[in-house]
Amino acid sequence: MTPTDLKPVRDHIAAQIIGQADFIDSMLICLLSDGHLLVEGMPGLAKTTAVKALAEAVEGDFHRIQFTPDLLPSDLIGTDIYRHEKGEFEFRPGPLFHNILLADEVNRAPAKVQSALLEAMAEHQITVGLRTYPLPDLFMVLATQNPVEQEGTYHLPEAQLDRFLMQAVVTYPSREEELKILELDAQQRGEPAARPAAPLSQADLFRMRRDVSALYLDPKLHHYIVDLIQATRQPRRYDPDLGRWCRFGASPRASIAVARCARARAWLDGDEFVAPHHIQSVVPAILRHRLLLTFEAEAEGITTDAFVDRLLTLVAIP
Structure with missing residues (x-):
């Protein structure tokens, strides 16, 4: 597929x-x-x-x-x-x-x-x-x-x-x-909405999922994913402001989500392996609902997206 x-x-x-x-x-x-x-x-x-x-x-x-x-x-x-x-x-x-x-x-x-x-x-x-x-x-x-x-x-x-x-x-x-x-x-207006000629079958969808899960993800990028998630729990190591803004970081489920979604992103782009930019493109949508910011961050108008954007510039790419 x-x-x-x-x-x-x-x-x-x-x-x-x-x-x-x-x-x-x-x-x-x-x-x-x-x-x-x-x-x-x-x-x-x-x-x-x-x-x-x-x-x-x-x-x-x-x-x-x-x-x-x-x-x-x-x-x-x-x-x-x-x-x-x-x-x-x-x-x-x-x-x-x-x-x-x-x-x-x-x-x-x-x-x-x-x-x-x-x-x-x-x-x-x-x-x-x-x-x-x-x-x-x-x-x-x-x-x-x-x-x-x-x-x-x-x-x-x-x-x-x-x-x-x-x-x-x-x-x-x-x-x-x-x-x-x-x-x-x-x-x-006044016309029924167009429907697809042939919906995607579940058998084809499951084959696509197997192809996505088999996409190559270099072990070095495993370390990059873990470093990103660890940084949400220990943000002060990277930047004092990040430490002031975040109360609770993401769970290990976030690391799994980043790996899975990065593979899907690479597959949709037609690539044969996962690259750092695939990871960076999916991280905001994976972390924005998993982070709890401090009242100080809210008072300063800092959103989770702004926090993640700053984090992506600070965590080194292998």
């Missing part, structure tokens, strides 16, 4: 939204890396549209859940139903048993719902009572959230954030892009 085989998926998503190339790349990298994606942005920026377009372009079941404060864990997991004719309980699966799950406005749900989603994302299974049920081989969560400053939103637990492979930030379009959005809306 080659990146050309994934081009119809990219083209279908790009036909539904204007711009947002980094967002599309993040979705494809997570798809190839068997990971979950957290998408943050203000309402109306086509986050949901893009996720639905990805689901249309890939073979599998798709389900959307609108997260609300009154959502219950059983609304995700499913529940045991008593069958009078059999005299026993029968499990009725919930939305988590679909291949691609859109968790819309995920940061509006209570903690119990987040814990149910956490098990599915972390263990690829769900537990109901005393029984555990495996999820499909293709299981991907794409969760959208509005910025936490919005009314009725809550910070996701750090343990759950760590289970998202990447976090994409969707920004406002440029003036030229917004003009194209108006043109696209006029063209599509």
Whole structure:
């Protein structure tokens, strides 16, 4: 399999939204890396549209859940139903048993719902009572959230954030892009959205994943990845300001994520091995939701992206 085989998926998503190339790349990298994606942005920026377009372009079941404060864990997991004719309980699966799950406005749900989603994302299974049920081989969560400053939103637990492979930030379009959005809306009004001729089969997707995981990553770059993640835990060794700005660094899961995503980035670029620039291109999306900055950093207007950008200039490339 080659990146050309994934081009119809990219083209279908790009036909539904204007711009947002980094967002599309993040979705494809997570798809190839068997990971979950957290998408943050203000309402109306086509986050949901893009996720639905990805689901249309890939073979599998798709389900959307609108997260609300009154959502219950059983609304995700499913529940045991008593069958009078059999005299026993029968499990009725919930939305988590679909291949691609859109968790819309995920940061509006209570903690119990987040814990149910956490098990599915972390263990690829769900537990109901005393029984555990495996999820499909293709299981991907794409969760959208509005910025936490919005009314009725809550910070996701750090343990759950760590289970998202990447976090994409969707920004406002440029003036030229917004003009194209108006043109696209006029063209599509009253007509059903175009669907891909043939969705990417799960068998082909799994072959692509094997190709990605087999891509060569030099042992020296293993050291570079670990140095980057270690630097988030001991930033003062590199710069006094970085030490003032960061409370908690990233876990070893971040190192694994960087290696996996860098391979996917290199594969998408058509390269036969991972280079330092592949690592640097994926690090911001992997670390932006895993770092906890200090109140001092927030007061100075320092974002996690600014912290990571500074870090990338200080950690030596082998």
